[in-house]
Amino acid sequence: MTQAADWTGRIGDVWAQEWRRTDRSFAALAPQLDAAILRAAPAGPFRALDIGCGAGATSHALATARFDAEVIGVDLSAGLVAAAQVRPRLANLRFVVGDAIVAAASIQPVDLYVSRHGVMFFDDPVAAFAAFADAAAPDARLVFSCFAERRANRFAADLLAAMGMDGEAPAGATSGPFAFADPAHTAALLAAAGWHGKATRVAFAYRAGEGTDAVADAVAFFRRIGPVAGLLRDTPAADRPAMEHAVAEACTRRLHAGAVDFPAAAWIWSATLSRSAP
Numbered sequence: 001m002t003q004a005a006d007w008t009g010r011i012g013d014v015w016a017q018e019w020r021r022t023d024r025s026f027a028a029l030a031p032q033l034d035a036a037i038l039r040a041a042p043a044g045p046f047r048a049l050d051i052g053c054g055a056g057a058t059s060h061a062l063a064t065a066r067f068d069a070e071v072i073g074v075d076l077s078a079g080l081v082a083a084a085q086v087r088p089r090l091a092n093l094r095f096v097v098g099d100a101i102v103a104a105a106s107i108q109p110v111d112l113y114v115s116r117h118g119v120m121f122f123d124d125p126v127a128a129f130a131a132f133a134d135a136a137a138p139d140a141r142l143v144f145s146c147f148a149e150r151r152a153n154r155f156a157a158d159l160l161a162a163m164g165m166d167g168e169a170p171a172g173a174t175s176g177p178f179a180f181a182d183p184a185h186t187a188a189l190l191a192a193a194g195w196h197g198k199a200t201r202v203a204f205a206y207r208a209g210e211g212t213d214a215v216a217d218a219v220a221f222f223r224r225i226g227p228v229a230g231l232l233r234d235t236p237a238a239d240r241p242a243m244e245h246a247v248a249e250a251c252t253r254r255l256h257a258g259a260v261d262f263p264a265a266a267w268i269w270s271a272t273l274s275r276s277a278p
């Protein structure tokens, strides 16, 4: 399961090389998250930190929508921060390589924390969210997305089923892509760290492939990113073609109008500091 340390190494590098396709996979989720972020943003000038900004899509959307905001995107992966710098430069946006907890402390007070799927990788999530609370302005808000349960995220469940594996992630994982799938668990983590959060479930189409051969595009994507990439890598070369064939069949079942889209589900959390609750 992906953890913080993986992002500074090979997984971060692969995401950096694949950032356009990972952005594409989240493209139907992004407007829903970005709208929630804008609803939570203060009326006047403010400072925002994008936790685990990756290639910077969420930071860039916020800085573009709110020129009066100072937006800082932070990520553990130097490769992903380099990818973020490829986007058009904005005077109110900058990116830093490093741990989000350290970044928050160094730029405090933070008025708005945001994240698209970047908060599920802390070794100790309560300590991390508590550190964000410590570095927060009194009326700070925290808005982030995370995956809902794996069986609702068919790009993971279908592909693992095609490999003969269970569709549900092991319960109780502290970190990893599905670690915040249970909203009661996430609410408890936030509460223990001094945040009061509410979650909204959203459905979106996870686009894995498109173009002249959308299935081949999707298979190439899944060879590098997602739940079967590691399995393929660890499989002897002789056995890989059969696995890739199974992945291609699963993608073909999701091919519609020239694109491979898997049904997916996420939670969008919006939280306030408990100490500022009425």
Ligand SMILES: C[S@@+](CC[C@H](N)C(=O)[O-])C[C@H]1O[C@@H](n2cnc3c(N)ncnc32)[C@H](O)[C@@H]1O
Pocket (backbone or CB within 6 Å): 004, 007, 008, 012, 015, 022, 023, 026, 051, 052, 053, 054, 055, 056, 057, 058, 074, 075, 076, 077, 080, 098, 099, 100, 101, 115, 116, 117, 118, 119, 121, 122
């Ligand atoms: C699933 S990716 C999401 C990236 C980006 N937000 C997006 O939507 O494309 C998770 C990101 O969180 C980053 N990350 C994980 N733990 C982190 C930490 N403690 N501090 C900063 N970044 C972190 C990883 O390096 C990775 O880029």
